[in-house]
Amino acid sequence: MDQYAVFGHPIAHSRSPQIHRMFAQQTQENLEYQAILAPLEGFAASWRTFVAQGGCGANVTVPFKQEALSVCDTLSTRAQQAQAVNTLIVDQQSGQVQGDNTDGVGLVRDIQTHLNYSLANKRVLILGAGGAVRGIIQPLLEQGVHTLHIANRTPQKAQALVVAFTGPLSASALDTLDQMAAFDVVINATSASLSGQMPTLPASLLTTKSLAYDLVYSAQATPFMQWAQQAGAGQVADGLGMLVEQAAEAFYLWRQVRPHSAPVLAALRAQLSANQGK
Ligand code: NDP
Known part of the structure; x- marks a missing residue:
């Protein structure tokens, strides 16, 4: 066999x-x-x-x-x-x-197929700049997103990813997000959820039409998912579908x-x- x-x-x-x-x-x-x-x-x-x-x-x-x-x-x-x-x-x-x-295509297929959400022309925020983010940037760009902003605790790592890819990319530190307009999609790709934590984020990042997606999966809502629910996101998902x-x-x-x-x-x-x- x-x-x-x-x-x-x-x-x-x-x-x-x-x-x-x-x-x-x-x-x-x-x-x-x-x-x-x-x-x-x-x-x-x-x-x-x-x-x-x-x-x-x-x-x-x-x-x-x-x-x-x-x-x-x-x-x-x-x-x-x-x-x-x-x-x-x-x-x-x-x-x-x-x-x-196959991680990036897995994320995109989950969002499109199981969550029935089109990424075309959307403003997308990624939290984190580790190995998983490197894998999801190109598949997201290929969906024709309007903007892909990468925010990381260590901003230099986010900036390095902006240089490595070609597209409507930008980068910043996590703690400057309160100065930004709301996003259509916010993807948590920090490993903070694994230890039951999440970065401090302003509720102004989300609207009632936003999709909030945590790469981590869990039986209960992760701290990021709880934050997104309280901040009024239209749709909240974990990463089981991506897996x-x-x-x-x-x-x-x-x-x-x-x-x-x-x-x-x-x-x-x-x-x-x-x-x-x-
Ligand atoms: P890495 O270790 O490569 O990167 C971790 C990232 O999280 C870094 O950007 C790091 O910031 C940030 N981070 C860690 N702790 C905190 C914190 N307390 N506050 C803010 N930022 C923090 O991990 P991966 O990229 O490989 O994985 C990220 C997540 O994605 C993991 O939880 C993993 O389980 C999940 N994943 C899920 C998949 C699925 O199929 N559902 C597939 C692949 C990954 P800094 O650079 O400043 O250290």
Whole structure:
């Protein structure tokens, strides 16, 4: 049976095995998918062992997305632009390894498909300037956004991203946002939610038509989502749909079969709610 895996450290929390097993069942694809805890200093060796044992492809998560660049023979444009790889594909004929990055397309598909929201001509604010932001900038620009403003605690990192991409981009420090007009879309890509925190933000960033999106997913509203609800955002979402959509794109790259993401997202959401408080 064709072997796939997700590499990370830690990895026990990963929902990727469950997502890909559901995709495989739904599409009748004959594959196995496991979670592999790679040693912090040993991602490349762990990947090579997996390939030597017949591994056909993998997902890569924290903290190996940058290191995964080094095991690739070729990179997709998306991976080059993101300077990070979350999907590895082994060509079964040549043995060559292609690196791709499906995080950005996952976010855009979730916003368009599951949230039914068009990004064309919208004023978009991204909070944060880390690895995830590098992956989502180009896919957002390709939707024809009007403005893409990146605000980060360390403003130099946001400025560096503005220089690295071409489009209607601007940057600032997080603590200057009270001087800005409201945005149509505010995306929280800081890792603050992971520790139950969020940057201090003015309510004036949102209107009743705004979409507020947290890349982190959670059974309960994250601090950013709570803030957005209180500030009157029209739509508030977490990153579970992005997680499922980036996986669906990876599955397609491996198998050339596109799974239906909606039932898988619904199953994960139900499970997340059922586990709440356990
Ligand atoms: P990084 O560590 O690369 O970047 C973290 C960012 O958060 C930096 O911009 C950092 O600012 C900022 N930050 C951290 N703590 C705070 C704080 N207390 N206040 C303000 N800013 C803060 O992380 P990633 O970019 O890889 O990931 C970001 C988030 O996106 C994570 O929560 C991750 O789980 C999520 N994610 C979700 C995905 C999904 O499928 N749903 C996919 C990928 C990521 P500074 O530069 O100043 O340090």
